[in-house]
Amino acid sequence: MADIVKQILTRPIQLAEQVSKAAEGANSFKQDCLELKSKTDKLAVLLRQAARASSYERPMRRIIEDTEQVLDKALALVIKCRANGLMKRVFTIIPAAAFRKTSLQLENSIGDVSWLLRVSASADDRDDEYLGLPPIAANEPILCLIWEQIAILHTGSLEDRSDAAVSLVSLARDNDRYGKLIIEEGGVPPLLKLAKEGKMEGQESAAKALGLLGRDPESVEHIVNAGVCSVFAKILKEGRMKVQAVVAWAVSELAAHHPKCQDHFAQNNIIRLLVSHLAFETVQEHSKYAIASKQTMSIHSVVMASNNPNPILIPTVTREMKMRSPPTSLIQLETKTRARCKMWLLTPWQ
Template identity: 40%
Template sequence: MAEEKRIEEELTYAILLAERVRSTVDEADSFKAECNHVGKHVDTIVEKLRVQVRSAQSFYERPVRRIVTEVCNNLERALTLVRKCKRRNIFHRVVTIISATDFRKLINLLETSVGDMKWLCSILDSNNSNSGIVITLPPIASNDPILAWVWSSISFIHMGPLPEKIEAANQLASLAHDNDRNKQIIVEEGGVPPLLRLLNETTSPDAQIAAATSLYHLSNDEERVMTIVNEVGVPIIVKVLADSPMRVQAWVARLVARMAEHNSIAQDDFARENAIRPLVTLLSFETSSDDRKSLVGKQSIHSLVQINKEMEKNSLFDSKNNHLYRPYVSSFSSFHYSEGSSRGGNSQRRERENERPEVKLKLKISCAEALWMLARGSVLNSKRITETKGLLCLAKLVETGEGELQFNCLMTIKEITAAGESNADLRRAAFKTNSPAAKAVVDQLLRVIKELDDPKLQAPAIRSIGSLARTFPARETRVIGPLVSHLSNKSPEVAAEAAIALGKFADPENFLCNAHAKAIIEFNGLPPLMRLLRVNERTQLHGLILLCYLALHAGNNGALEQARVFNALEGVDQKMLAQFPDLKELVSKAIYHLKFYHTGPHSQRLLHVP
């Protein structure tokens, strides 16, 4: 109400100012023709201002404020000039000089104000008469037509009938897609709130898609995303994500992904609003039967009972923090969120099942991307994904998916495993050796590493295995061989990732570093590792780290001497060592260790590095 009163006060002030100008015109003694011309323009302005007063309570304010402010400035100029035409004493007549040029300038300004006011009224008339979006330009926006288009589109989203609202939202989406300046204008001119209302309050899928598309194009900047968050957009987006048709959900999931990518506060807010649950549900749509068959075929009855117990526990945990969705039921089918609970029964489920395959694929791609961005750099969100049994779904889609869907699922797994690497509790809870989900993930990661010849997919898969290095027992050497084989990969990126991953197996902080170092050598990892030192700076850096770890933990292995590791370490570029002090210390330790084992009578003694 305070905002409405303020805009009404501005309009009232403008009307009073115009009436003062009109009364002063009637009192003019000189330049009467020019003053009458001014009076006619002022009469038109007053008429249009009164129209705005009658519609101010429901009208879009931004153009009104801008235009009324400019109108008031011109009316004040008119009042100042017309006052000089009143009867005065001889002294004022001598020192006050008025020319026809002054009136021509004033008339031009008033004509501009008349044009602006007519444009405002035309928007109001077109909103009321269903005549379509106004494409004319007000004089105030003659130097920046984008501003007029934005004003017109936003006003239609505020007040127009549904078809025009959809057209206006699509117009904003097109403008936002063009460049960042247009995006900023849309946000600054108040375009976010009506787009959120259109997304939330309409039941038209076309309207929701148009609104979601516009918001998506606006969300490539931290500050603009923050505007959406501040307008309480996150709960609205999550609600639409859970309750809308699949083609709407696909766009909304993309919106979640982009907002989470560009703003960490939005990333946290989506998790707090429980966006992860519907995302996992939508991602796992039509995979439940396949998952059950595969797991029943591979797991014992005891394992299935344990899975159900874990799901019961997780559903209780989520229900304490969940105000939007029902908890999972206690059965194996609880892997999936109840379709009926979010869409209203079997008819909605049939509608989903009968949706076009390309729409289903687009939805899965968007949901996988959203989970990736929500998990990125967030231990808490990664934990939430694992608690919804998202790992099983991701593993299944890595196995059956292709292209962008497979890539997004792999990137989500990469983020979750990275969070597990940095957080022991998550690592122990989600990646236990006997966990069906963890086993499925590792199996698919190894399949990608061994069978697919695509660096874009192999790199995140290798990094994920490296992040899980501490979870593998010494006997689990099946992961070492594929990593070693990629040390000689023709892609330097994949080779570097293989060296990094193997370095995590042989890292002194890994309890089983000695066993893993010996396994790397047994898989003939030294020859490709030595070649890796000559590829580029990145591969040389990580290759040197791995080589030092092998020297420290398997220094008495004759393969090291045969591969001339000692000579390679002594010949390391001193500039690189100066650039990385930690590497310099590590190389020194490795050289000392190798000297102790491979020179003179000390070759069989055990070294304790101080």
Template identity: 40%
Template sequence: MSSAAAVTSTTLPPHGVEEKTVLEELYLPILLADRVIKSAQEAESSKQDCSDLAKQLDRLSQMLRSAVRLAISTPLYDRPLRRIASEITKNLDRARTPVRKCKKHSGVFRQVFCITTIADFRKVSSLLESSIGDMKWLLSIFESDGGAHLSLPPIASNDPILAWVWSSISAVQMGQVKDRDGAANQLASLALDNDRNKKMIVEEGGIFPLLKLLKEGASAEARIAAATALFNIGNGKQRVRLIVEALETSMIVGVLGDSPIKVQISVANLVARMADLDDYAREEFMRLNVTRPLMSLLSNHLDLEVVSDKPVKTSIPSLFEMNQRLAYKNIKSNYNRDSSSHGGAHNKKRLMETPEVQLKLKVSYAEALWKLSKGSLSNSRKITEMKGLLCLATIVEREKGELQFNCLMTIMEITAVAESNADYRHAAFKPNLPGGKAVLDQLLRVIQEESDPKLQIPAIRSIGCLARTFSTRETRIMVPLVCHLGNKNVDIATEAAMALGKFACPENFNCSQHSKAIIEFNGVPPLMRLLRSGDQAQLQGLVLLCYLALNAGTSKALVQARALNALERTARSVLAQHPEMKGLVAKAIHLLIRYQAEATLSRQSLAS
């Protein structure tokens, strides 16, 4: 069995079950075939039928032995071999019954019950012919170096896709170099058709050969085909997890570091999809430090230095400004060093690519960073540690289109992580840090200058996530948010209300001052209009109004806008869908009633 131990398998057995080797799978049908042949040779009746059966069995036995020789000399794609060997074993068991009945028996009674009909032999002969056809198909694949075949084995007659999948995976694993990219493209096409095909490719052991081709493919086309196939297969969390658990995630990261630009694009798209669908994949990529090559390339050719036209001063504040400018210069040099250490020989080729291809690569890398940072404190920290905030802010300022959007979405995900982690929020978004300041400046610029809701909404949401980092003096942040409360686009107005709600909520230390600022900047009238909009707008508007009532209920603006009536009217429809808000609404109504009553008594006492 030493030779059997050398034969590897591309599929994993069920958990807790030790899978047989390929040779063990083949030994049983060979042994059964020899026994049935011997029984056929000893037949006392139906000798011609038994002789014909023995010829089929001998041919099948020779094919099984050929498969054994191949398995000993070459690691095979074993999935179809195992399935076919199992089916052959069943057919050989069926062949034993009529052959045994033809052997000599004593006693008339036993002879009567051992009569074998021609129909029995025909049925068994048909089964053996199918097994011979299966082995012929299988050996034709193995003996032609795994080249893809369009023929159909009998075992897959009811499911032609199965034969197609087997043939393509075999070609990816064992085929000639020229065949492998075509076979991978075939798997990509099959996976794109439907989920059943994706599941079949996974179950038939297609992931590992594709990952290996992605890493070791002789041509860029083959590696792109492998990445595309994996991308199409991994459109669900379960299948993404299977790719991760193949223990070859490092293959994917390695390709990002040193490969042709078009391969990097395909692999970055794969990373983005996997990170988007599975949080475990995100953490695995973090462990392998995938953010480093992504950030290094994204920052390539960015001039991150800040130039000041102000004269040099020697005061302590001016020295602080000089230190900030030096920090920017250090960031630029760090990026250049990272970029040169990861691209290898492909850096020069990258520079020779067209601007369109280079832009496509950056778009893919930015999307991968976006998906990796989603809900991941560790990945967000990695990006921040690499001074990625400054890089992202610079791209948001200078670029347009998909690249700008992906970088803005990355910022949004990072700020969402920062919102739920105070330590990270304070470390990454201090106003005096270059990266945090640059991000804030660009978020405000997008909110005020851009007209595309696709850009404005994530920018507004990011500001809301950082609400607890701003002091009461940051009026430049509050004013544009309040202005958007009256935006004609209800989605933008709703997002502004949600962001302002985070400024005014009790968890914000400065909630009272922020609430007064919202009212002072004339935020109440557009808020009243928002309460008459759709369901989500009503909900966020109601939340903000409740906070304003709790923190600044004595405001004349609230009384003049008849906030109490609006609150009671809106609450009836909102509470039916969101009963969890009942306590907040009741408290806000109670305070507004009390404040109005006190105001009435005060006016009456003054009048008397």
């Protein structure tokens, strides 16, 4: 990643140095050229900082591409001001508006690169103040909002990453196009990472976002190729029950929009794990009416059984079941989502 960043930033840094040097040797419009030099030098400092930082690649490429174009125009302008000889100066026409326009573009580039550095900062270096939108966001503010949330997923703390996932859930739910942008701008890998290693709230939000992003076969294919199957399989095998419920829903959403992904789910044992959860619910329901075994009952259970005229109604609930048993409302949610999964899993697709 560091090598890619340096490679992208090499030419803009060189252009900034050339603009600064050319502005010093200007023979006409000296004051205007010195103003451009001052802003170019400030931009060069920010570009060198970006070269040393670990920047989020998608916005960096877009911002640096625009910055490079601005520096190319600035260099062409100051080179015209270096014309020697009376005849060259006479026939070199430079509109006064050209300097104002170039100066404004350099200011915008400074704002864009400054935003890039702030949004790419690590959790320890980032302050709590609102980052705002960079000048590049004038035409598409939602894109920069998505960039900011994905950048936080890359470099933020677990709490910040969880909040960023919630924001992406809101965006993906509101508009299909926003979901497409999240995928195109590289939002899937950090969401998978959060689902794999985050806290429970973060895992829930990440799984929910992934389920919402799979609105069409192309998007589902992208999510599957990014490694969602192995992440979801691990959660279904050993994750918290509440997270498993969201994952079951996400699996049903992905399969509903691209049935052929069932093969990938089967290869990663997701179908088997979902069926085992359904079986566990059935066993848990039947266990309410099982005859208690005195060998496995506690002293308190034995006393209660001896005082109970109808011992057949005493439930046999193992320690594992107690640990995994969620509240009643959550069981109902899981039953509904898993039943939906079961329907598509058992329905053949063409």
